[in-house]
Amino acid sequence: MAKSEGIPAPAVRRLSLYLRHLENSQGRNRATVSSRELSRAVGVTDAQVRKDLAYFGQFGHPGIGYRVDDLVARMREILGADKVRSVVLIGAGNLGKALMSYRGFRKKNFNLIAVFDNDPQKVGEPAADAVCDRIQSLDKLEAVVRKHEVKLAILAVPASAAQVIAERLATAGVRGILNFAPVILQTRPGVTTSTVDLAVQLEQLSFLVTTGQTGDDRDGDGLN
Amino acid sequence: MAKSEGIPAPAVRRLSLYLRHLENSQGRNRATVSSRELSRAVGVTDAQVRKDLAYFGQFGHPGIGYRVDDLVARMREILGADKVRSVVLIGAGNLGKALMSYRGFRKKNFNLIAVFDNDPQKVGEPAADAVCDRIQSLDKLEAVVRKHEVKLAILAVPASAAQVIAERLATAGVRGILNFAPVILQTRPGVTTSTVDLAVQLEQLSFLVTTGQTGDDRDGDGLN
């Protein structure tokens, strides 16, 4: 893994944003793109773009820029987006249901193979729009994860249940958890978690607004 | 605004996380809390916690720690969470509906006063669980924002519509936009945006997992 050893985490975060813009450019039949253009689209400096991309190889052509098709292919490879990755979703409440039918995951080659909930009322409900058929009982969690060797999970359950389920997921072999519950998950080494707390996100924004921080932000989460 | 001049953005991001833990401690009747405890709960070092809090004042008591009630009150004040702030939501699709009924906003003293959508079919639908009564036509956007002097908006519309609506919001006086569309919004000075792209979030996680970055991440979005 020495490959991605010295790459700054912020650079990795920007990668997805570059790719998003490149895919747009591709749709618009642009053949090449400059670091200048990419930088404006993502809200960073052009030097930053060049440095970020250079961490992963030399894709640019002096005097020309980056060839869109090449770069898209290369970045998909780097991010693993060239392969289908299976994901499970736990929690079929309001947020869970929205996530089920969210098309963005599918576009990025994620495949939602199962949805779980422990509310007996919800079990058996058709999983709206999702590829998998029905919402399943939480009891089946380990079996499904093991059978399909699922490495990624999305957690959309109440805060009180999150830690316990995270542990079950880890034990069953899941390596990455995207957590929407407002708690910091305690995980064993080898398991990565990323928590998105929507209320915290709004609170951040509110703070920036009231303290007069004007500029477009960046990350804070993942974006401009 | 020289007050929040030199405060590192990452420190601001952690503030909400500290507060979240402090409110839990409060619920558990803990009278004081040490930087050590806070640090473990949020996943940073204890020195970091002390430094972060010190940016905003001297709240600690040597040999004792931080008095929970005091610190919670002070931090709510700093984050503006001691006042009710009005928010509008644009987009009543899957995600929009989930956000409408999300209780986390309310807990943090945000008040969702209106929901808009331009789909005539949705207009008039009761706004699920939300405080406001019905989904309104997008035509009413400016009038409502101006009348209630709304400063914050949540954008849950398709990527193609996001930029245009962002401009309308800014013109009507909105100062902060929490954007769920997968585009970087181009905004005028004085308007802050924070974009949460759920697919990008999952992609990040997937990358970290496959490259063997094990540790718990942090931010990337907001935490752990």
Add this chain to the structure above:
DNA sequence: AGGTGTGAAGGATTTCACAGCC
């Protein structure tokens, strides 16, 4: 002993600026 606040040191990331290529 246990705990905070903080200058100074150390690391990490971003920006600069330029050599070199098309």
Add this chain to the structure above:
DNA sequence: GGCTGTGAAATCCTTCACACCT
């Protein structure tokens, strides 16, 4: 002329380590 890749400088953030308080 336009544009990339990259060392070096600058900046930003985190960690150390310790004075000081209780």
